[in-house]
Amino acid sequence: MIQKDLVEIRFHGRGGQGAVTAANILVAAAWKSGLWGQAFPFFGAERRGAPVVAFARLSRRRVRLHSMIRHPDVVVVLDPKLPKLVNVLEGLKSGGKVVINSASRHDLGKGEYSVYCVDATKIALDLGLVLAGWPLVNTSMLGALAKVLNLPIADVKEAIVEYMGKKKGEVNARAAERAYVEVSVSE
């Protein structure tokens, strides 16, 4: 039977916002807690600013699947405006979770899913995480996701530093930790 403990995650972002990087760091962090992970982009060309998706699978054993994820357990939305452009809830499993970059309000409506909000944009701006005019929210969203997935934040911080190097990594790790603390279930 299909592996029971498999968690499938879909990231919604914009080209250049680091959704693929977030998926990659997630699997590296999960490895530290003994989880086998697989991360992949949407198969195709990506353009800066355009809506993009990235995926990750986590499990206690090797993931054998290589097909696309159609029914994610968790959806991560890096940009609060994306739900207006694409259906971020598409295929989300009943009882699934959405983690969205949003102060408290969101446009996701109500259904058989729970919504977690974190103001990743504010965290990024507070910490000076800005590149070419864009707040860099991917590592904050990773921190919030760690909370929702019950992954140790220490592993996420370590994986961020390993991926980005000490200088960039440490401030991004701080962003992740803040989001981990600040993320809350939306009523």
Next chain:
Amino acid sequence: MSEISHILPLSKPKEGISRTGTWRLKKPVIDHSKCVKCMMCWLHCPESTIDVVESSDKFVEVNYDFCKGCGVCANVCPVKAISMVPEG
């Protein structure tokens, strides 16, 4: 390496497996008294059949075993020292 027993498409080049001189309809004949030693014929021969010999009576000579008689040498000679003579 003796452990390889395959038939490899390798060969050692040797001079003149095929005597292309027999293909000729006309042969280049050099008038050495006109020759100015410019080596244009040597440079242009497509089969490399003109050798620079630098002896007392001639500067270049044609290797008739391989010359196909194409006439390029006669054509490029700036002093018209080479004529194409029909084979007898």
Next chain:
Amino acid sequence: MKLVVMHLTGNYAVAWAVKLSRVKVVSAYPITPQTTIVEKISEFVESGMMDAKIVRVESEHSALATVFGAASSGVRAFTATSSHGLMYMYEMVWWSAGARVPIVMAIVTRTIGAPWNIWSDHSDFMSQRDTGWLMMFAEHNQEVLDSVIQLFRISEDPRVYLPGMIALDAFILSHTTEPVDIPDQSLVDSFLPGRRQPYTFKSGDPITMGNLPSNPRDNMRMRWDVHKSLVAAKKVITEVDREWSKLTGRSYGGLIECYMCSDAKYFIIGAGAWVGDMREAVDMLRSEGYEVGLIKLRFVRPFPAEELAEVMRGGKGAIVFDRSVSAGSAGPLYLDTVAHLGALNVEVPVKNVIAGIAGVDVTYNDIASVVRSFIEEIESKGVVSNYVEWYFR
């Protein structure tokens, strides 16, 4: 043994394997989705982690010609391409096999146009099947890394002495990150000694390669020798898999890998990254009571005919999944399978499913549903009605 696990895309796994194999010359022309292989190798060379020369060229034809030249002078050489790049290289693909020059090439399988498409199917790779190269597929990124190293060893083995290509699916492996064990350099060095060659090209001692044969019969014998060497490679492939397994604990079965086959009545046959989804489909069908097994074709040249026959003899049916098609006939894996099984007197009805063409996503659910209806049909009617089925989800 020191064990290092890195999270690598399939393309980076190729680059790491090339580095570990101490390749000396790399030449390639960029094409999506192959590009990041050579980008990573360039990084290794630039940072001094790898001692190799990268030759920039203006086309794939020149890339393989350069690698061919380097390899025939006696050094280990590598190239990689995809789809249209491979098409452009085609003449040199034949020439490299005919000239018996061991080379390793990674093919990141991508649909061939028209129309333009960068997603995975196996048309580019499978269209090379008559060339005389060793041809293998990888299922996941660990197998990519292990197989590239193994392929250098098999290709350079004196009993084989032919170039080899490995297929990894575009994006599905090439751009997907998975944990990969990086073997220790000393382990790879002991497994893969320096390249040896029975001749050397050097100035003052000219050798002609591929000159006009004085007799066409010599030429025919050369082609026969290419064929015989591919057949002889079966033994080498099995030995190499066994040795690698001793060193690393990882075996892929050599030519084929069987999953749940020992008591199976029906078989799924496939190659490439979707084999992982096929494994899930087998588990699913088993839980429903279907006696199904999976045969993963790891090598398609040499074609594992006897190996398949041995597993399938006495079976009740098989489905071959092809991610490419010989238009006007059927899928190439199916054609090889039925031809050899027939000749080896294995009387099992075999159905061909053409799926995943042009990168259409195929999941374990799709695979299971096709297999289910095939088994129902055989059980109720005893024959297959539509023996070449195009599967559109």
